[in-house]
């Protein structure tokens with residue numbers, strides 16, 4: 001009989017930021033992990049006294065470092081990582097028609113696998129343990145990469161059943177095919193990789209979805225008890241088109257409310273162009289919103305995040321894809337979310353408000369709100385007994401954070417991606433002392449460079465040179 005390996009780990013003598021409902025932070029705290037589960041959390045002296053003998057080989061002295069729940073990135077396009085830098089500083093139509101669609105429609109399954117590995121490395125380095133895929137072409141290959149990376153993910157297929165100007169290679173699928181293919185992915189991958197992978201339903205955006213697709217997606221998600229990931233109210237043109245073609249007063253959110261698609265399992269990415277009425281609709285239906293500050297600044301506009309939070313909407317943070325942001329670091333997004341929304345206050349109200357979206361709110365958005373957004377807050381999002389062991393260790397003793405006079409604000413305003421020292425997902429170290437343990441980072445970088453240049457060549461994408469390159 002196989003001997004049961006003792007996997008008990010005791011982390012002690014660190015600042016433990018639990019993000020639990022009581023906002024507990026242990027100044028000199030400890031956390032006990034058995035396998036994939038947090039068993040106990042509390043004062044170091046108490047846990048050392050109780051468990052020192054059980055955890056003999058797994059005792060880690062944190063030496064005053066900070067432990068947080070793993071961050072949750074609620075809007076990522078893992079398939080777009082190989083497209084970093086192909087659409088910088090171009091107008092929206094060029095972005096979509098000349099760069100992103102040719103790129104995505106020429107992607108092979110292997111490209112998707114490599115792209116997800118590359119993206120995953122950046123996610124892990126920024127302290128992410130769970131992400132929500134916004135929708136890509138080859139979900140099985142994403143799943144293969146996620147399983148290997150050791151991350152947790154809600155994977156989604158990019159789903160469209162109508163729309164104009166799409167690449168020839170993309171035969172427009174019937175509604176039936178869209179639903180059936182996602183059901184098959186669900187059967188194949190949902191709850192695999194020790195429960196780390198979930199399959200969600202996807203709707204790319206309303207301009208590529210018939211009413212039939214929207215309604216069947218809602219019903220199928222309900223039947224499978226899973227979530228729906230959709231880009232919502234990204235640009236004014238989207239709302240105008242909805243007003244003109246679907247006969248409602250405002251835009252996408254008003255229409256989704258009208259046809260009863262707004263539900264608590266809908267993760268609405270961006271939601272930038274929403275009216276006060278629509279904020280009310282989102283709040284009443286308990287729709288979750290993923291705020292992607294960098295991508296919004298670059299491509300979309302100011303989302304009314306403060307208003308949504310004030311209305312009780314669960315707002316979390318996302319990076320969006322590499323061609324809309326270039327950086328897949330949730331650490332950067334925390335910093336940006338805080339600054340942009342303070343700036344927006346001054347812009348919209350004509351007076352400054354430095355108290356808007358304080359650091360503790362931003363930390364919630366990146367942790368427990370993220371967990372709620374991906375319908376997983378019963379297991380992740382805070383450090384609590386009986387939840388899964390998804391956590392990160394932050395080393396604050398470097399030029400970027402010293403002196404730490406206000407620990408919580410330092411995590412938002414000072415912390416850099418490089419301060420993330422170690423990452424554990426589902427009880428397994430996936431990065432330790434800044435070394436990724438699950439995949440060979442050097443090999444992934446090499447194959448990504450090669451795959452990206454071959455893909456751009458195949459897709460006929462050329463990037464005009466800037467300045468006087470000689």
Ligand SMILES: [Zn+2]
Pocket residue numbers: 075077134231269320321
């Ligand atoms: Zn997106």
